Amino acid sequence: MDVYRKKQQWDAASLPDPVISPLRSYRQLMDPPTERWPVFPTFDQRTLAELVREELADRGEQSETIDKRRVEYARDLLLALDEDTRPQSIMTDGARSILQRLSEAAKIAIDHPKHDYLAPHGGRRGMGEVLVRAFGYTVAARYLDNSEDMVRERYSHIEAGELGDVATEALDRVDNSGQNFETKEM
Structure with a gap:
């Protein structure tokens, strides 16, 4: 896709x-009217009104004519559809606002230090975490279309936890082997 x-x-x-x-x-x-229509278009009325005004003005329509056309439609999105004018995708803040309203309306309790609603990037971040844990940083970086360094930075908590587990295992091995390791001062 x-x-x-x-x-x-x-x-x-x-x-x-x-x-x-x-x-x-x-x-x-x-x-969607075209293949290039955004998956999640903006429904922000101000944004759509500006889009319709600019697009129709660029096509040579006068301001008064544009205003009359807008009155004929219940929403500017419908006029944009009829005029083959592609709206922009929803912005992150718009998605956050919608998710806040939906989370509140559905009474979804979110225990997160930064927000109390479902966040827009949760799916991508969650998928990244699953891939790092299952297949490592390289595969996750390729899937997420990021550099491996960026993925390591974003998911550093996984590596920290794994290194803690490795250290615990090392201590268990030493304790179980009965060996006495002395530290030498330099």
């Missing part, structure tokens, strides 16, 4: 099977 990535370019994405069916259902429900 091709997706519009953070790097502002279309690229093939490897999606896990449990994600594909819901995305296809969502796409069918949205019925």
Whole structure:
């Protein structure tokens, strides 16, 4: 599946099977007018109003005509659809706002130090953590389309925990072997 990535370019994405069916259902429900329609378009009225005004003005329509056209539609998104004007994708702050409202309405209790709602990047971060734990930093970096250094930095808590486990195992081995290790001063 091709997706519009953070790097502002279309690229093939490897999606896990449990994600594909819901995305296809969502796409069918949205019925986007073009292949390049955003998966999650903005529904922010101010943003859409500005988009419609600018796009129609760029096409040569006068301000009064644009205002009349906008009145004919219940929402600027509908006018944008009729005019083949692609809205931008929802922004992170917009997604946060929606998720805050939905989390509150659904009475979902989130125990997180930074927020009390479902966060927009939770899925990607969670997938990164699963991949690092299951297959290591290199595979996770390739899947997330990041550098291995960035993935190591973002998921450093995993390595810290694993190193703690290694140290514990080393101490257990020493204790169980009966060897006496002396430290030498330099």
